[in-house]
Amino acid sequence: MDPDGDLNPDTDDLPLRANTNHILVRHYVLDLTVHFDRKVISGSIVLFLEPRLGVRTEAGGSQDGFTSKYKEVDALEDGKKELETTTAKVEKMCGDAESIQSSSLWHTTSGGEFTLVLDCCDLDVSKVEEVDVTSVAPMLSRFPEVPSKKSGDVSRKPQAAFIQNLISMPSSQWRQQHQLFSLCSRAPGAQDGSTLQFHRDRWSLQVRKNGVTSPQEFPCALRICYETKPAGGSVRWTKDQDNRVCVYTAGSPINNRALFPCQEPPVAMSTWQATVRAPSECVVLMSGEEQATVPAEDGDTHFLTWNYYVTMPMPASTFTLAVGHWQQVTAEIPPELEKGVRDGTDCGKTAKLGPEYGQWTEAERVCRLGSSSSEVVKGSPLQTGSRDQTTCVDSAFCYSSLEDEGLSVTDCSGMVDDGISCSHGDYPCRFTERSAWSQRVIPHRVFSPACLLQKAQMGVLKLLPQCLAAAHAVLGVHPFPRLDVLIVPAGFSSLGMASPHIIFLSQSVLSAGSPGSEENLSLCGSRICHEISHSWFGLVIGARDWTEEWISEGFATCLEDIIWAQAQQLSLEEKTEECDLKALLRWRRLSDELQNSKEELQILRPNMEKTGQVSESGSSTVKHALNPEKPFMQVHYLKGYFLLRFLASQVGEQQFIEFFQLFVKKYHGHLILSQDFLQMLLISFPDMERKGLTLSAIYADWLDQPGIPKWLYERSAVWSQARLVEEVKAEVIKWILLSQSHHGKSRKRKRMEPKVNYKELTSDQLVMLLELLLEESELSVASLRALQRTYSLQNQDAEVRHRWCELVVKHAYAQAYGDVEHFLIHDQAMGVYLYGELMVQEDPEQQALARHCLSLVQEEMDQSARRVVEEMVL
Secondary structure, three states: OOOOOOOOOOOOOEEEOOOOOOEEEEEEEEEEEEEOOOOEEEEEEEEEEEEOOOOOOOOOOOHHHHHHHOOOOOOOOOOOOOOOOOOHHHHHHHOOOOOOOOHHHHHHOOOOOOOEEEEOOOEEEEEEEEEOHHHOHHHHOOOOOOOOOOOOOOOHHHHHHHHHHHHOOOHHHHHHHHHHHHHHHOOOEOOOOOOEEEEEOOOEEEEEEOOOOOHHHOOOEEEEEEEEOOOOOOEEEEEOOOOOEEEEEOOOOOOOOOOOOEOOOOOOOEEEEEEEEEEOOOEEEEOOEEOOOOOEEOOOOOEEEEEEEEEEEEOHHHOOEEEEOOEEOOOOOOHHHHHHHOOOOOOOOOOOOOHHHHHOOHHHHOOOOOOOOEEEEOOOOEEOOOOOOOOEEOOOEEEEOOHHHOOOOOOOHHHHHHOOOOOOOOOOOHHHOHHHHOOOOOOEEEEEOHHHHHHHHHHHHHHHHHHHHHHHHHHOOOOOOOEEEEEOOOOOOOOEEEEOOEEEEOHHHOOOOOOOOOOOOHHHHHHHHHHHHOOOEOOOEEEOOOOOOHHHHHHHHHHHHHHHHHHOOOOHHHHHHHHHHHHHHHHHHHHHHHHOOOHHHOOOOOOHHHOOOOOOOOOEEEOOOOOOOHHHOOHHHHHHHHHHHHHHHHHOHHHHHHHHHHHHHHHOOEEEOHHHHHHHHHHHOHHHHHOOOOHHHHHHHHHOOOOOOHHHHHHHHHHOOOHHHHHHHHHHHHHHHHHHHHOOOOHHHHHOOOOOOOOOOOHHHHHHHHHHHHOOOOOOHHHHHHHHHHHOHHHOOHHHHHHHHHHHHHOOOHHHHHHHHHHHHHOOOOOHHHHHHHHHOOOHHHHHHHHHHHHHHHHHOOHHHHHHHHHHHO
């Protein structure tokens, strides 16, 4: 029997099974241990639940057609496995598992009992138990309205009342609330004689309690003991650029359900706190705030304990974890490390550090960011591990006033004077803090493997404060109070990923030149701005329906240009010219993608009028989420970006930015649909509707149809005549003439050719140059050699080098095959389809190169990318 029934992972949608209309998780407490030897994360998670009002399961009925829609399920877990843990506490709690019924028995003997459904896959669950929070006596005195636990009184009412009071504590008492959550999470299992039964199929974990028929009667606190699987889809076990083990959440299409059982639908917004134990030489980074400046030693083990938390309710998909031998990037690279990073491309060797590595002076640790005035807000220095280990983390955060940078500041005084009245639920919101409005640069840290420290210093650490200040100038208050940036392993599948408090960046955004080079930072700066903008669009304002990815990615792509221009302090003319060039490059990319993809993947609102709708229980599906082509498509980035440019052209650029600020003010802390943004825009600019630009017209032209809207065709013709583009066209003619001049000429006559003066081009202009040259059917070897030498193409940013590699492959320029190999190994996030170009030429040497590169990186590649490449190459 097929365990997945009629769900085809190659073509079908991703099910979100959690019954969020019946019951919601309001807070998670995770207690996890990282085992690199077994490639698993083990421990427990405690869920604090709140029932939705007025929901009762009819006797004999199923949850949302649960038994009919997903009839064929995985073989049942036997439920008797005991988790291997490093602490006696978790071992005691999770040691005894309840028996799980057979599949047929589970579905036929429910007797109308209520079922909690959690999104879950690739997890070994050993036990699910109700937590007896009333057994923690010291807590009860803090809530006089909760009756004290009397001898023999194990009724559920005191427990439910206590949990509901705990969940609804005001945000001003969040510290006390988290302490109580933590105490509750360590309480023993309920001893009332009743049992919790649980069952796991491919996509969910289902829990029942005998005799409980409604969410209101269901336990309000559950502990689930489990461990992940080495091949689980939510985390990547790999090695970093120093060839040292690490693990991180990789932004999988299945999100975090293979890391912990959770409610995946975006509407299930919750807070969390986590304790993570990891080997003492490792650093743990998470999408939360650190509870302490120094991790605690975990008894006599060789582990340290790290604690993080969040106070803003967020979807479970935003939870992010990275554990590895990361180093903090500082303004000065210590001599012990500098030897190991002098050649930034040699990232397979780990620098050997002396014992004095963790003993730098305060002056050596101060972050001098660019030319700005800055200071370090610092806790105790932390050296993890023993003296001969190579990982050291400083808890210092960098601040920068940037007073000498001259960046303009958004006048948000009106928002402060208004005393923003937030419409979201109660949480400690920075939009209401007067001090947050003037904080242009939030505290930040940068981490990377040792071999990339200098490149990360010259790129990310230098650019980050000015990008943060520019984002503040454009959008106002930073939604989150701090930021970490991590350079992730080479197998990371995209250029970046933003989560609350942390950004993952691919090594491809770093300069390809020498480690000390400050050139070619455009890709790094623009990508930083893209990920920072997700703090506003994607995180503090999120899509209520995950199929509307354009709400996150289209907005971030649009804001990336605005914020990066602000960071560079470009004049209005310079900004317009640069944005028009980028628009033309994106138009060409989108046009090419739409010509080579299925129409159903080109629609920004695939659920159309049903967008945002869920079943009676709250379950739904994410359309096309499991399609293997989807992760490599950019239509939601590009078509969404062009929709926003179209709207800006109707109201004016500056007015559109000001509207962004108003929209953030109103909708921060909320999940939205396309209509929320568009309706507010049409109301704010009534002239648009009088010109015939209605909500239905925008849906029809941009969101509900494949292909390219008429406006975009017309506008692309204007962009193609922009000054920066015309400069490139002039250079293209020179290169074509040079190539033609070599045909039929002797070597002697070639040496007598007059020298051609080529114009210096920006990175984006170089991309355009190479794209236009790709349209030529022939280019001589001599012209390709001159092209490479003139622009030092091997040292340009990854976007330029990608086009160069395409040119090398098309014209079989064997002398530069080393550039192609380097790109496929070190720029895996961008090289997927380059394998296809190597194979389609049917050149034995090129096909051998593709197979060779795949063999070198196969084990570290992202799973989706690996599957796509293997289909092309093998």
